[in-house]
Amino acid sequence: MPLAKERQTPMRLPDRESHPVAGATKIQAGSLVVLDAGLAKPGHTATGLVSLGRAERTVDNTNGAAGEKRVEILRKRTFLFSNLEADPVALADVGKPCFVVDDETVAKTDGTGTRSPAGRVADVDPSGVWVEF
Template sequence: MTAMSQARSIVEIEGKFTSAPMKGATTILQGAIVVTENSLAMPGKTAVGLTVLGIAEETAVNSGADAAKKVNTRRGTFKFFNLAADAIVAGDVGKDCYLVDDQTVAKTSGTNTRSVAGKIINVESDGVFVKVG
């Protein structure tokens, strides 16, 4: 492309919401951490190579083939459960945390078995606020 020679219309998207094709035979519950694996959305889980999209805006059920349905996700900072066996503490604020399942995060990668969930924003006695997506 060449540089602009005249004004152009500005096209903007907030980038807070997205929609992604779901893996077949999958249910993603409202509020669950949503990840992609092989370009298909599914609930968060312990695995490497996953990309966190955000949380599910509503429960989505794909009882058909891969990509037969989409799930709507939202980026932001949300509270998740803190894995007691690998607990995140106040000193971890600002660091990455790692996926355990669709509602739980941990301090470490579990010896390279977990994907990054997002950035730790705050730690409370009943959970961890994590910026995801």
């Protein structure tokens, strides 16, 4: 039915998302966040994870049930993460995917099928790896 009067249409910004946090989980502000079975968790080594982006604020759901709290994610940006010394991303990897090790570290490879993709390598410098989500 057409609008009969003005309305405030709900909106989502394309670079921000909110996801339910897994139970017994704390996500630190600035961490790489992944979806694991539909619930947000800090980045960790596992297969089948979906990388979301960076947590905007710390969310402590350590005493809560799954989905009791939500975490705001900033995406469609490039963020700096640590480079795993044992499997380093190199400048030659710009434009290629890198892989989640933990909530602050990425690696060049999938660790023989044990890691999920983090995002696209945008740059590598002495500070770490710039990852585009």
